[in-house]
């Protein structure tokens with residue numbers, strides 16, 4: 001029994017005025033109190049133990065959490081690093097896509113320059129002969145003939161100049177395409193831009209693949225006002241739409257058996273004035289875009305071309321460029337009948 005309780009019991013036992021019954025009662029009460037005290041002490045001890053184990057567990061949990069936090073931090077750093085690397089890779093891909101489109105243009109440009117160059121060479125040769133004749137007539141003193149020959153030379157010179165200027169314009173256009181766009185908007189005649197890129201793209205494909213054969217038509221709205229655009233950027237959009245269209249019709253033709261040889265691959269390029277805006281559309285009669293990929297074609301890197309043939313960046317870049325001009329790109333497509341890409345640009 002608890003020592004203090006025992007002392008109280010001893011003192012009470014000695015008091016004679018307390019009856020034996022009362023003493024027995026007191027004895028019992030004190031023993032009960034002692035029991036309760038023992039139980040309480042036991043409980044307290046147990047609580048103390050639980051407290052200590054809990055503290056240890058808590059410490060362990062905190063340590064574990066700290067380790068997890070560190071792991072998350074490391075993962076985060078690694079993720080940020082990969083994200084930066086991805087961004088750098090994407091920027092590089094965009095640059096190489098641009099270079100690739102310049103490559104596609106090169107063959108077309110060579111073809112385009114060849115034409116005026118032929119004119120310049122031919123007319124120069126003719127003029128050399130005419131000048132020799134002129135000298136002969138000078139000696140003979142035939143004034144009439146001299147005048148006629150001089151007139152011919154003048155006409156030829158004009159043609160030489162005209163074709164020289166054409167070649168000059170083509171080279172300037174090429175330089176403009178290769179220059180990284182400075183984002184400067186310029187008043188541009190969309191019809192001229194469309195015509196130039198269409199011919200460059202067409203001859204570019206022809207030069208790469210001489211079995212390629214497609215008809216292209218232009219329906220240009222002559223009343224189109226000049227609009228403020230970044231010509232290199234819109235040029236890239238047009239180039240991609242034209243290349244996509246020619247690719248699609250060529251692909252359809254390749255896949256058709258000779259039995260269906262009445263298929264005529266055709267691409268129609270048209271412009272239209274809508275008052276507040278202008279519309280450029282590229283229409284092909286290929287197979288159309290299947291419903292299940294229609295909402296994917298503007299995603300960067302989405303392509304159905306064989307590996308190595310397309311980056312899948314064409315339409316995603318086109319979308320960004322048109323958006324940056326405050327415009328819109330729409331698609332109308334019908335399976336087996338063809339696709340029309342429509343660009344609307346505000347005036």
Ligand SMILES: Nc1ncnc2c1ncn2[C@@H]1O[C@H](COP(=O)(O)OP(=O)(O)OP(=O)(O)O)[C@@H](O)[C@H]1O
Pocket residue numbers: 097240244245248284286287288289297298302303304305309310311312313314315316339
């Ligand atoms: N006129 C079209 N007819 C049918 N499918 C098209 C047409 N234009 C685009 N597509 C589909 O959209 C996809 C994405 O086009 P996008 O121009 O973005 O990339 P790409 O042409 O595949 O590659 P890149 O432009 O780098 O050569 C194409 O792979 C093709 O499946």
Ligand SMILES: [Mg+2]
Pocket residue numbers: 240243244310314315
């Ligand atoms: Mg493309």
